[in-house]
Amino acid sequence: MSESALQRSIRRGTAVLLVPLSLLLIQVEVVTRNLSGVVESSLPGLSRGVGVALxxxxxxxxxxxxxRQLYLAADTPF
Structure with missing residues (x-):
C-alpha cells in the first residue's frame, strides 16, 4: 500500500469513527435532561453544535x- 493510500485510509477511518461519536454528542442533551443528579453544562447547546459540525x-x-476515488477510477483503462 502506498503512503498516500495509507494516509487516505487513516483519514477515512477517522471520519467513519466520527459519525457515531457526533451522533452521541447530538443526543447527549436529550439523554441528560431525563437523568436526575446530572449537572447541566454552562454551555447547553455546545455539545449539539459540535456534534452537528463533526x-x-x-x-x-x-x-x-x-x-474523488470513483472519478480517478473512471479514468483508468481496463
Whole structure:
C-alpha cells in the first residue's frame, strides 16, 4: 500500500469513527435532561453544535473522498 493510500485510509477511518461519536454528542442533551443528579453544562447547546459540525464534516469528507476515488477510477483503462 502506498503512503498516500495509507494516509487516505487513516483519514477515512477517522471520519467513519466520527459519525457515531457526533451522533452521541447530538443526543447527549436529550439523554441528560431525563437523568436526575446530572449537572447541566454552562454551555447547553455546545455539545449539539459540535456534534452537528463533526457529523457534517465527516459525511462531507467521506462523500468527497469516495467521489474523488470513483472519478480517478473512471479514468483508468481496463
Amino acid at each position: 457529523l457534517v464534516a465527516a459525511l462531507l469528507y467521506l462523500l468527497a473522498s469516495g467521489a
